[in-house]
Amino acid sequence: MLSAISVRNLGKRYRVGRGAARGSYRTLRESLARAASAPLRRLRGETHGAGEDFWALQDVSFDVQPGEVLGIIGRNGAGKSTLLKILSRITKPTFGEVEVNGRVGSLLEVGTGFHPELTGRENIYMNGSILGMSRREIDRRFDEIVSFAEVEQFLDTPVKRYSSGMYVRLAFAVAAHLEPEILVVDEVLAVGDADFQKKCLGRMRDVSRSGRTVLFVSHNIACIESLCDRCCHFAGGRLLRVGPCLDVVRKYYESSQTATDGFVELSWHKGRTSGSSPVMRSVELRDDLERPVRQVCMGEALTVRVGFVAPQTIRQPVLGVVVKTSLGAPVFGVNNRFIPGFELDCSSPQAALECRLEPLPLMPGIYWIDLWFGDAHRDIDVVYEAASFEVTAADIFGSGKLPPSSAGPVAWPATWRLCESLVEKQHA
Amino acid sequence: MSTEATIDSVSDTPECHTAVLGGEGQVEAVGPNMLARTLIRPPTGWQLVNLRELWRYRELLFFLAWRDVKVRYKQTVLGAAWAVLQPALMMVVFSIFFGRLAHVDSGGLPYPLFVFAGLLPWTLFATAIASAGNSVVGSERLITKIYFPRLAIPFAAVGAALVDFLVAFGMLVVLMFWYRVPPTWGLMVVPVLVALFTLAALGVGTLLAALNVAYRDFRYVIPFLVQLWMFATPSIYMNTEEGSGFRVQERVQGSGFRVQQSDEPLSTNPKSKIENPKLLHSLLALNPLTGLVASFRAAVLGGPLPWSMLGWSSLEVVASLLVGCLYFRRVEDSFADII
Numbered sequence: 001m002l003s004a005i006s007v008r009n010l011g012k013r014y015r016v017g018r019g020a021a022r023g024s025y026r027t028l029r030e031s032l033a034r035a036a037s038a039p040l041r042r043l044r045g046e047t048h049g050a051g052e053d054f055w056a057l058q059d060v061s062f063d064v065q066p067g068e069v070l071g072i073i074g075r076n077g078a079g080k081s082t083l084l085k086i087l088s089r090i091t092k093p094t095f096g097e098v099e100v101n102g103r104v105g106s107l108l109e110v111g112t113g114f115h116p117e118l119t120g121r122e123n124i125y126m127n128g129s130i131l132g133m134s135r136r137e138i139d140r141r142f143d144e145i146v147s148f149a150e151v152e153q154f155l156d157t158p159v160k161r162y163s164s165g166m167y168v169r170l171a172f173a174v175a176a177h178l179e180p181e182i183l184v185v186d187e188v189l190a191v192g193d194a195d196f197q198k199k200c201l202g203r204m205r206d207v208s209r210s211g212r213t214v215l216f217v218s219h220n221i222a223c224i225e226s227l228c229d230r231c232c233h234f235a236g237g238r239l240l241r242v243g244p245c246l247d248v249v250r251k252y253y254e255s256s257q258t259a260t261d262g263f264v265e266l267s268w269h270k271g272r273t274s275g276s277s278p279v280m281r282s283v284e285l286r287d288d289l290e291r292p293v294r295q296v297c298m299g300e301a302l303t304v305r306v307g308f309v310a311p312q313t314i315r316q317p318v319l320g321v322v323v324k325t326s327l328g329a330p331v332f333g334v335n336n337r338f339i340p341g342f343e344l345d346c347s348s349p350q351a352a353l354e355c356r357l358e359p360l361p362l363m364p365g366i367y368w369i370d371l372w373f374g375d376a377h378r379d380i381d382v383v384y385e386a387a388s389f390e391v392t393a394a395d396i397f398g399s400g401k402l403p404p405s406s407a408g409p410v411a412w413p414a415t416w417r418l419c420e421s422l423v424e425k426q427h428a
Numbered sequence: 429m430s431t432e433a434t435i436d437s438v439s440d441t442p443e444c445h446t447a448v449l450g451g452e453g454q455v456e457a458v459g460p461n462m463l464a465r466t467l468i469r470p471p472t473g474w475q476l477v478n479l480r481e482l483w484r485y486r487e488l489l490f491f492l493a494w495r496d497v498k499v500r501y502k503q504t505v506l507g508a509a510w511a512v513l514q515p516a517l518m519m520v521v522f523s524i525f526f527g528r529l530a531h532v533d534s535g536g537l538p539y540p541l542f543v544f545a546g547l548l549p550w551t552l553f554a555t556a557i558a559s560a561g562n563s564v565v566g567s568e569r570l571i572t573k574i575y576f577p578r579l580a581i582p583f584a585a586v587g588a589a590l591v592d593f594l595v596a597f598g599m600l601v602v603l604m605f606w607y608r609v610p611p612t613w614g615l616m617v618v619p620v621l622v623a624l625f626t627l628a629a630l631g632v633g634t635l636l637a638a639l640n641v642a643y644r645d646f647r648y649v650i651p652f653l654v655q656l657w658m659f660a661t662p663s664i665y666m667n668t669e670e671g672s673g674f675r676v677q678e679r680v681q682g683s684g685f686r687v688q689q690s691d692e693p694l695s696t697n698p699k700s701k702i703e704n705p706k707l708l709h710s711l712l713a714l715n716p717l718t719g720l721v722a723s724f725r726a727a728v729l730g731g732p733l734p735w736s737m738l739g740w741s742s743l744e745v746v747a748s749l750l751v752g753c754l755y756f757r758r759v760e761d762s763f764a765d766i767i
Contacts, residue, residue, distance in 0.1 A: 002463075090573070090575050091762075092469070092470055093470050094470055099465065099468075100466040100467075101465050103464050113570055117503070118495065118499065122498065130491075130570065132576075135487055
């Protein structure tokens with residue numbers, strides 16, 4: 001079958017440094033000066049490019065099949081956005097080629113081409129035509145767009161008078177009604193309030209189910225997991241791996257930290273808050289068999305062990321653990337300052353402190369751990385997202401089924417009973 | 429390390445015949461499965477203008493121009509009247525200073541009409557190159573976020589200037605009625621001349637737009653250039669070669685019409701004679717707008733068309749269009765990276 005997108009040895013180089021810095025422009029004077037000094041530089045044997053090369057993408061090859069939803073993950077600067085820019089033809093590659101079969105609609109931003117002075121109606125047409133819709137197409141979908149955006153009353157108001165929520169809704173509504181064969185989406189879900197994000201996500205799901213090819217870049221791993229079949233992981237401009245979404249995401253988490261096997265060095269952790277003294281040195285996650293783990297099954301216990309080195313003895317060390325979803329929403333927090341019976345007596349400035357999280361009622365997914373370390377009165381060291389772990393699916397209800405992830409991060413036991421006799425009494 | 433990457437070699441199914449049009453990387457063709465096929469490749473240097481693609485994006489071009497026009501007059505009290513007012517006010521100013529005080533020769537024509545007929549196409553050209561020159565830099569968000577033929581941006585800016593021109597042309601018609609200048613067959617040439625002005629503006633405008641992206645110096649060069657060019661163009665004064673062609677208009681001597689007496693001599697005003705007209709002439713003739721403005725005035729006000737000048741100007745227009753568009757196409761691939 002003909003691939004929807006086929007990327008071959010793609011490379012993109014930017015010149016950084018003097019003269020042609022990335023993101024800056026030259027002035028005529030600089031250019032003239034460079035041209036004038038070129039023979040001199042050649043005499044001195046200097047190489048042609050005075051600036052350094054920066055490869056935003058290097059040697060990237062992959063294929064996307066028609067109808068596939070491909071997620072793209074990677075840290076900032078990994079080359080994701082450059083890839084999308086090349087695929088949507090905004091910029092050209094330095095090497096390699098891409099073959100695209102089908103009309104590409106790219107959504108690197110919502111509201112591109114919106115003008116604050118124009119009314120909602122005018123902006124729908126403007127933005128639609130920028131995104132590649134024909135006027136007839138916009139006419140046909142106009143009512144749908146307006147009702148999706150919920151701005152019926154304000155159609156003839158300039159969008160500069162819109163609330164930011166309305167603005168974003170309208171912008172996304174136009175984009176969401178784009179119907180290309182291939183859709184390229186970059187982080188657009190990172191706008192708007194939670195409700196709207198949910199709506200956008202729903203729309204994305206519809207789009208991906210309608211058999212269109214979708215390329216989806218996001219930092220939101222939960223979105224990627226729920227939308228994508230396959231996933232690419234980029235790092236440093238290279239494609240590290242592509243494969244089934246869950247596998248790649250798991251490997252991504254492994255690589256996104258300094259160590260594997262559930263051990264994380266904390267001395268220089270980037271999640272440390274300002275004002276913290278770096279007392280916590282490491283965190284290790286262990287299962288009940290004392291093995292370091294990155295994964296626990298649903299309903300298994302997890303022990304968080306924090307090694308610390310303090311300048312002087314901390315008499316009553318306190319460890320707070322907050323477990324958050326991959327979206328950053330806290331699920332629960334524990335702290336032995338609040339929970340009586342765990343006043344620990346420590347006589348050494350360096351030791352390890354363990355907190356055992358009883359069998360976790362968490363749904364499958366990735367979770368982050370924030371750590372709060374202190375004494376009986378104050379926090380000394382706080383590290384956000386110090387470590388992460390994955391909860392894998394288990395048949396905890398014995399039915400072979402689990403509630404959908406949209407039902408929340410907690411798997412909670414519950415009981416049901418039928419109360420026919422009560423109903424009869426009430427109606428009697 | 430792309431070992432895990434599934435590299436399926438593209439098996440080009442034999443029934444999918446896709447034509448390769450030009451080696452510049454955007455290949456459009458429709459296979460039997462009706463999928464447009466695009467190849468994205470590194471830039472190859474000079475490339476032709478993809479007219480077919482521009483045509484496909486004509487609606488976007490229209491919307492961009494429409495947005496420019498719409499936005500320009502939003503929240504203004506007078507709205508599109510500004511399109512008329514700008515050249516009209518300039519006409520008043522020039523009539524006072526050049527017509528009344530400096531007695532610049534206008535070939536026997538009423539100076540306000542003479543200057544307006546010259547200013548009108550000049551304003552079209554000047555606004556078009558100024559706004560086209562800044563258009564690409566001003567559309568940074570569009571360029572870094574979405575693909576479309578980049579030429580659409582300066583083209584749309586020129587289109588918006590054209591709309592202003594058409595509005596202001598109404599003013600010229602009014603002036604002609606007021607001064608009783610009867611329309612002549614020369615008016616038939618006006619659309620061609622307007623097209624030439626537009627093409628000239630497209631050529632210069634795209635060149636400036638492309639240069640402006642790489643060298644922001646042009647932000648300051650453009651207003652200066654426009655001003656300088658205005659004085660190098662016989663829009664507010666008369667090119668002597670052109671002037672001799674104008675005859676006193678045969679006024680309609682009908683009952684209700686006011687007959688204008690022209691006692692003044694038709695020959696060039698001695699005060700405005702220039703020391704070395706030959707050199708200045710050849711310099712003026714290099715300016716493509718000299719021929720265009722002279723032709724426009726002749727066409728509207730009924731003088732003989734300076735065909736040789738017009739021919740030369742047309743050649744220059746085509747050349748500037750080629751240079752502008754080709755240079756633009758050459759550097760447009762880097763716009764998103766350096767803007």
